[in-house]
Amino acid sequence: MFGGKNILLGITGGIAAYKTTFLVRLLIKAGADVKVVLTESAGSFVSPLTLATLSKNPVLTSFVKEEEHITDWNNHVELGLWADLMLIAPATANTLSKMANGVCDNLLLAVYLSAKCPVFFAPAMDLDMYQHPSTQVSFEKLRSFGNVIIPATSGELASGLYGEGRMAEPEDIIVFIQEHLAQGLPLHNKKVLVTAGPTYEAIDPVRFIGNHSSGLMGYEIAKASADLGAQVILVSGPSHLNVTHPAINLQRVVSAEQMYHTAHEHFPETDIAVCAAAVSDYRPRTVADQKIKKEENELTLELVKNKDILLSLGEQKKDQYLVGFALETENEIENAKKKLKKKNLDAIVLNSLNDTGAGFGKSTNKITFIDKNLNLTAFDVKEKSVVASDILKEIINRIHA
Structure with missing residues (x-):
């Protein structure tokens, strides 16, 4: 503030x-x-x-x-x-x-x-x-x-x-x-749920399956929401980032399973949910109790699919405005629209790894905002703090329409 x-x-x-x-x-x-x-x-x-x-x-x-x-x-x-x-x-x-x-x-x-x-x-x-x-x-x-x-x-x-x-x-x-x-802010008295960062799926006590997400995009969305008057629940996977805004309640998790349960715990009381986390699609079927020794030339892991957090929130959605993210490398628009419909979203934010300045580990992003009516709004490359504001403006314009 x-x-x-x-x-x-x-x-x-x-x-x-x-x-x-x-x-x-x-x-x-x-x-x-x-x-x-x-x-x-x-x-x-x-x-x-x-x-x-x-x-x-x-x-x-x-x-x-x-x-x-x-x-x-x-x-x-x-x-x-x-x-x-x-x-x-x-x-x-x-x-x-x-x-x-x-x-x-x-x-x-x-x-x-x-x-x-x-x-x-x-x-x-x-x-x-x-x-x-x-x-x-x-x-x-x-x-x-x-x-x-x-x-x-x-x-x-x-x-x-x-x-x-x-x-x-x-x-x-x-x-x-x-x-x-x-009181004069557009998200006053609104509750916003944001997921951010990667999830880590344990292989043994010291190794895991993960990705390069820093969580910055989700953290910026949480901060921008709070600056607009919202009370924010930020469910974050492992990240070096932190928050100081008094209106943000940071809930740290590690695995996709933990993020699933935390997100579902808060979703019923949520007005807006923005799922920006890069959730691991798969996890090892079994987790070793002890560190796996480097004895063989090959190591085979059997992976099982994690619960789809965004899909399950879409199935439970009532009056919430639910936004997902799609990181694509080919047929970007087409794949993002399919995900939008399949998961019963109100909007989806498309990132393409083919765009310079977009993706993991960067301070910038380049997005296209697609709503449930398939209206597309494309933005130039911007700092993620500005991208967060752009996303929230698109959401606010639609929930107040």
């Missing part, structure tokens, strides 16, 4: 300002680029040096900046345009009143009035101040402007009183913003 986003954090002069060091850290950890604007009084509660160190950006406190005898100014208009999201935390009663009434007597307020992005604010003040009619009027005005309030919580206040007015905790602020932004 915050990855690659520009976040402008405004800090005003309240005791809760000390929590903003944790807030900056969480935003940075979530992948955001953070710039901090302090009011003059906020510097009494939290160190600009600490915030600059954590954010890796200079902390701004006034319109004018002086560096090495060169006087320059902090352009509030540029800051307002730079930000993808502005967060004011803590937001004191004084600053909220100024925001609500268009007062512009410091850099933070000038940036706020210049901002074109969504603005969130987290009030922090004593109980009586929070409940005062003038403060409530400020809240209502700011809501009417399109600003979003992050409600204060109840707890022990700086005055020693106990009640409402305590700034929300940094972790809760992050979750609140994520959930609010997710």
